[in-house]
């Protein structure tokens with residue numbers, strides 16, 4: 001493997017110097033500069049990074065100290081953060097909050113990371129009167145992701161209904177001049193922080209995306225950056241056996257007949273690490289074509305929660321069942337902060353049990369020829385979390401070089417987004433057809449075949465059935481009579497005719 005690693009190291013060196021490492025999108029890949037701005041290929045980018053860090057530190061200090069206040073909160077200061085974002089604009093902040101937020105943070109954080117109305121309602125309801133002291137951070141690199149836009153619109157509605165001025169409590173993190181940036185600027189939001197073209201969503205935790213929410217929770221973000229920076233330095237050696245990320249990528253390569261990567265941190269606070277890695281690894285490595293255009297269908301499937309909890313869920317299958325995986329144990333040496341430990345039986349602490357479970361599971365797997373990797377950190381601190389993120393970011397990049405794919409684009413995601421748009425367009429046509437039939441006198445109930453025919457979408461009849469079932473279940477003025485279980489029996493019409501839509 002040595003020559004291939006030397007090629008991967010060279011590619012990484014070029015990437016760090018500002019090469020167009022994401023060729024399809026014509027982009028540089030600069031997340032390593034975030035923790036060492038001196039590496040940035042020019043002084044303009046270096047200053048952008050430094051100024052953004054300085055600005056967000058000042059902003060978070062002012063919010064935490066109460067210098068920046070919400071306009072109409074009885075507490076007189078911000079007490080909550082509501083983060084609206086999805087994918088790379090949520091997973092890092094969620095992981096870091098779970099891993100590092102103190103028990104009583106200066107601001108507590110909540111997330112809206114979906115376009116599920118009930119989920120959004122739940123988050124807003126949980127805030128209750130504290131909405132008045134909630135700082136809403138809307139995070140979207142592109143500034144146009146529909147789920148995030150919907151979350152924003154829902155939150156803004158809640159603010160209006162509570163008689164609050166959203167702009168005075170809203171912060172945008174997005175690329176300059178994106179739709180979100182323009183909205184925030186025109187509406188005069190409290191603050192805006194930039195996302196950079198050369199930082200991908202899934203590697204954005206150490207940009208404003210991850211750093212601002214972390215700082216507001218009282219997490220030492222400079223330590224996170226230091227951890228990432230030190231890890232990057234260790235990963236720059238071209239001596240394979242001394243390079244942690246290269247060794248990790250080598251293990252993945254060695255195990256790549258087993259495409260399932262089970263990540264098991266034995267530490268509750270690292271529960272969301274595997275969820276975070278799911279995007280980082282799968283969106284980066286899961287590719288149809290290699291860089292030469294050959295179909296390769298690459299991928300590593302990441303899952304896992306935490307040990308020893310998962311031992312009582314699926315470890316049975318790992319030990320005895322289908323052998324299509326390798327496990328990564330994340331071992332944390334420090335059980336508790338110093339001075340808090342006690343022996344619950346002579347010579348044994350609670351943490352000793354956790355340790356025993358990890359080692360026992362590892363041995364039990366090994367005895368049945370199931371291989372594993374162990375990543376050990378001394379304790380969960382901002383520095384070690386920064387280092388873990390740095391380790392996996394670099395391992396993904398190196399692995400991508402080994403299998404000759406572009407780790408930094410996500411063409412497959414676009415297909416789903418486009419298809420979702422087509423479903424919503426079809427829904428509008430269905431509504432128009434139903435409206436026309438429902439405006440007749442007498443109303444003309446239609447079968448699904450008739451709806452599909454009039455929509456000129458006979459091939460989409462199943463989707464039309466789904467659209468109608470969904471709308472009928474949601475008080476949308478659609479009346480569907482018949483038996484859901486036998487779609488041919490269904491007849492549909494609207495409860496009222498919308499004359500404007502008919503002629504508009």
Ligand SMILES: O=P(O)(O)OC[C@H]1O[C@](O)(CO)[C@@H](O)[C@@H]1O
Pocket residue numbers: 086087088089139140141142143144145148200201202283410413
């Ligand atoms: O930050 P944005 O532009 O809203 O995108 C959110 C996420 O959507 C994706 O583009 C596709 O899932 C991710 O790569 C990204 O992290």
